Amino acid sequence: MSEKYFLKENMEKNVSDYDFSAFKKALKMGQNKVIKEIEDSGLKGRGGAGFPTGFKWKLASQQEADLKYFICNGDEGEPGTFKDRLLMEDSPVKVLEGIMIGAFAVGASQGYIYIRGEYAKPIKIFNKIIKEAKKEQVLGENIFGSDFSFEMKLIKGAGAYVCGDETSLINSIEGHRGISRIKPPYPIEKGLFDKPTVVNNVETLSCAAEIINQGSDTYNELGTENSRGTKLVCLSGDINEPGVYEVEFGSMTIREIIQEFGKGIKNNKELKFVIPGGISTSILSNDKIDIPYTYEDIEKAESSLGSGALIVVAKGHDLIDLMLNASRFYMDETCGTCFPCREGNRQVHHMLKKAMGKGIDHNKTELIKDIGKTIRLASRCGLGQSSLNFIGSVIDEYPNELLIGGVDNG
Amino acid sequence: MVKLEIDGQKIEVEEGTTILEASKKAHIKIPTLCYEENLSIFGGCRLCVVEIEGEDNLKPSCATMVQEGMVVQTHSPTVREVRKNLFELIIASHDIDCNLNCLTCSRSQNCDLREIAADIGVTEIRVPPLDKGYDVDESSFSIVREPNKCITCGRCIRKCEEIQGVGIFTTANRGPSTIVTTFEDKGIGNVECTNCGQCILACPTGALHEVYHYENVWDALHDKDKHVVVQTAPATRVAIAEPFGAEPGTVATGQMVAALRRLGFDKVFDTNFTADLTIMEEGTELIERINNEGTLPLFTSCSPGWIKFIEHQYPEYLDHVSSCKSPQQMFGAVAKSYYAEQHNIDKDDLVVVSIMPCTAKKFEAVRDEMKEDVDYSLTTRELSRMIKQAGIDIMNLEDEDYDQLLGVSSGAADIFGSSGGVMEAALRTAYEIITGTELDNIDFNNVRGLEGLKEGSVVINDMEIKVAVANGLGNARILLEKMKNGEEYHFIEFMACPGGCIGGGGQPLPASNEILEKRMEAIYDIDKNKKLRKSHENPMIKKIYEEYLGEPGGHKSHELLHTHYKERGI
Numbered sequence: 001m002s003e004k005y006f007l008k009e010n011m012e013k014n015v016s017d018y019d020f021s022a023f024k025k026a027l028k029m030g031q032n033k034v035i036k037e038i039e040d041s042g043l044k045g046r047g048g049a050g051f052p053t054g055f056k057w058k059l060a061s062q063q064e065a066d067l068k069y070f071i072c073n074g075d076e077g078e079p080g081t082f083k084d085r086l087l088m089e090d091s092p093v094k095v096l097e098g099i100m101i102g103a104f105a106v107g108a109s110q111g112y113i114y115i116r117g118e119y120a121k122p123i124k125i126f127n128k129i130i131k132e133a134k135k136e137q138v139l140g141e142n143i144f145g146s147d148f149s150f151e152m153k154l155i156k157g158a159g160a161y162v163c164g165d166e167t168s169l170i171n172s173i174e175g176h177r178g179i180s181r182i183k184p185p186y187p188i189e190k191g192l193f194d195k196p197t198v199v200n201n202v203e204t205l206s207c208a209a210e211i212i213n214q215g216s217d218t219y220n221e222l223g224t225e226n227s228r229g230t231k232l233v234c235l236s237g238d239i240n241e242p243g244v245y246e247v248e249f250g251s252m253t254i255r256e257i258i259q260e261f262g263k264g265i266k267n268n269k270e271l272k273f274v275i276p277g278g279i280s281t282s283i284l285s286n287d288k289i290d291i292p293y294t295y296e297d298i299e300k301a302e303s304s305l306g307s308g309a310l311i312v313v314a315k316g317h318d319l320i321d322l323m324l325n326a327s328r329f330y331m332d333e334t335c336g337t338c339f340p341c342r343e344g345n346r347q348v349h350h351m352l353k354k355a356m357g358k359g360i361d362h363n364k365t366e367l368i369k370d371i372g373k374t375i376r377l378a379s380r381c382g383l384g385q386s387s388l389n390f391i392g393s394v395i396d397e398y399p400n401e402l403l404i405g406g407v408d409n410g
Numbered sequence: 411m412v413k414l415e416i417d418g419q420k421i422e423v424e425e426g427t428t429i430l431e432a433s434k435k436a437h438i439k440i441p442t443l444c445y446e447e448n449l450s451i452f453g454g455c456r457l458c459v460v461e462i463e464g465e466d467n468l469k470p471s472c473a474t475m476v477q478e479g480m481v482v483q484t485h486s487p488t489v490r491e492v493r494k495n496l497f498e499l500i501i502a503s504h505d506i507d508c509n510l511n512c513l514t515c516s517r518s519q520n521c522d523l524r525e526i527a528a529d530i531g532v533t534e535i536r537v538p539p540l541d542k543g544y545d546v547d548e549s550s551f552s553i554v555r556e557p558n559k560c561i562t563c564g565r566c567i568r569k570c571e572e573i574q575g576v577g578i579f580t581t582a583n584r585g586p587s588t589i590v591t592t593f594e595d596k597g598i599g600n601v602e603c604t605n606c607g608q609c610i611l612a613c614p615t616g617a618l619h620e621v622y623h624y625e626n627v628w629d630a631l632h633d634k635d636k637h638v639v640v641q642t643a644p645a646t647r648v649a650i651a652e653p654f655g656a657e658p659g660t661v662a663t664g665q666m667v668a669a670l671r672r673l674g675f676d677k678v679f680d681t682n683f684t685a686d687l688t689i690m691e692e693g694t695e696l697i698e699r700i701n702n703e704g705t706l707p708l709f710t711s712c713s714p715g716w717i718k719f720i721e722h723q724y725p726e727y728l729d730h731v732s733s734c735k736s737p738q739q740m741f742g743a744v745a746k747s748y749y750a751e752q753h754n755i756d757k758d759d760l761v762v763v764s765i766m767p768c769t770a771k772k773f774e775a776v777r778d779e780m781k782e783d784v785d786y787s788l789t790t791r792e793l794s795r796m797i798k799q800a801g802i803d804i805m806n807l808e809d810e811d812y813d814q815l816l817g818v819s820s821g822a823a824d825i826f827g828s829s830g831g832v833m834e835a836a837l838r839t840a841y842e843i844i845t846g847t848e849l850d851n852i853d854f855n856n857v858r859g860l861e862g863l864k865e866g867s868v869v870i871n872d873m874e875i876k877v878a879v880a881n882g883l884g885n886a887r888i889l890l891e892k893m894k895n896g897e898e899y900h901f902i903e904f905m906a907c908p909g910g911c912i913g914g915g916g917q918p919l920p921a922s923n924e925i926l927e928k929r930m931e932a933i934y935d936i937d938k939n940k941k942l943r944k945s946h947e948n949p950m951i952k953k954i955y956e957e958y959l960g961e962p963g964g965h966k967s968h969e970l971l972h973t974h975y976k977e978r979g980i
Binding site: 178347373377 | 443451452453455456457459468470473475488491492495499500502503536537538540561562581583584585586587588
């Protein structure tokens, strides 16, 4: 099997070499048809939450306002995820085109691309792209002779994972602390500087550009009923060939992806489990990965496709060490606003640290699960709600291994 | 109107009501920590989460609006479990340890966390308490901050910013290192804090409290060589009964006097006396400024939180501030001069203690301009502690009277304790002195009440005197900005705390709007029931001018009763 190129087509790095055919097509189609086309394609947000993109655009286009904002979320922070980086580095002009199509569709005249601060190369590239686009009059007044005018700025993130959450990202652009906002109001009603705002992921917008370019019919031929098109899968962990691979939804099982693209497990070890959507998602043990790679099949297996980060874990790792690693990440990255997330992740980290090298007793694993339930049900944003998915699922799957005196028995 | 069901009860509330408010109407109590009436919604503590039919996650009732047909469970099994777990986590972050520091906490008597723990029915704490290891902030003369007890609910931040318009607190760092702190961690005493103490009223834990002086007062009381006199501010008498279980609004003037005598004070005097004196001095200053085209409007100077606010924020208006010392400081000055001389007491042996509804008074007492006047300033809360420490059953004591002569006052002095009171007292006197005729109606109702900004005008000898009243420093700022935009007034009363001194940062907890209203009613009741209701008619005021001070605004008065201010910068 080989990769299915849909997104990886028409990768271009220079504005002057790109013809913006999808955007020009969008201008001709008009706002409503563009939105309809994206709705028909069934495209879901690729940042992790999977919200239908066309529906978001439709709601935003219906907002009455003197000014609307369109933001491209390039704050790719989910551990194990690096597909937006690939798009921003190798296909930046298509990302720009996606932003322009979205902005045109919802009637936004100002836009931002928010790129995580550690992504030095994408930042450099987008600085250049925006400059070039202004020079070539791809950004500015009456683009390509149309009524549509659009300005864009680049914002560098300051290294907070939570700013990948759209309301935190908006706070960050406004110069406030990177903390989530209470919803409602949702950004499409009252977002950046209190104006209607759409926030879309880099991959989502690249998809949107390609959908307009090739048509939703072409797109619909790919994938399954509920998971249309293709997905960039970030394959990492104990495999021989990590990388970003474009996979047509439903065409391969998780194991096939690992075997075909990842070329199997490193050092001929046995696979223990995979984390199918970044460390905010629950693990799938070796016996559960013979399922098609789709949103629905992974959900049926009680996990989530998330951002498309497929982390493969072989036998032989200290599970508490893995959990501690994840826990340290969430403890550091919780924004500190809502109590369950801040205090819960702190306590879980504390308990795992104490258990390192020794194992953990049953009362403590029960406590961690209670804390996990509390955080999931009561915290404000996606970061908190999903912060103990990985740890909780490891406890559920390997209860005996974690116990004091327990051994790795596969 | 929106119809919904909460815990099986069908209720109807207005659109835009939160589930928390709607539940209150249905007589259901939902625990909260970061929520406070008058402040913006934070939605951080998550204790108030409820289950809504059809929703996967629990929703914070403080931040969720009611919707038609909504079915809400405020205490479902899931909600109760989540609250219990959550509370365990909160407690672990609150610096409770084996040293029984709960007992020594400023809030040991009225801890919000304890009340919530009881409501939730917490039976075990499975997570270990964490030592956060922060230093106590003791940089201020008025307020102490113990960051280890802070649960970062942000109420102090919002109170200072939204109500007081000052904003000395902020959130710093992220994750579990998230803390509430001051600019560059400089400490409360080194930023533009006004010492108003509203943050203490907002704090649900003991992370904020006043700088305690009561141990020093005990020492003075037990020192046989010292002659210790005490003065009580107007607003203390309508609040001192609350820590002893009495209904808010209970007037306990006579019982407070009796308790103070039992504590061992040699004389029990009243700040009300110098409130009347303030009216004579400030009234004279107003009349002079009007007659001699002096700087107008005249700003009152009784509230030390307000004074520090203007010194930091609006120094260009310092000329407007009355040069009168506050009643607390006037009292100290009079006690250490007139009273000491009359009774042949060596000034060094005389200790002046004040009981104040205020934390800023502690700072005022050590200002360079007048630091000899008052030795120790206690909050109403500190006095209630001393009374408890001495085992005095205050609510069953017979009423006693203040000592002569610094204990005699008019109703005009009592109303100093409430927003608009200084203005009303001044108008009663200024009107009668200027016109030489008696007022038909001495109640100036348009300057009364809890509203933050009040305006009115009085015609005195064909001249319309425009007055305004601001309480809460956020409102003070609004009024000053109005002036900047050309609005003209003759006389403005400013009080740092919402509601005036009855809502002072040194008053008993809790301090809800409802409680403030009751204290305010009590203050006006005292005034209404007094025969003597105008400062200039106070016979002892007349006497002190005749015997000692000469005339209002005269040389001796200026020496003792007036002060000056300084620009402090931001």
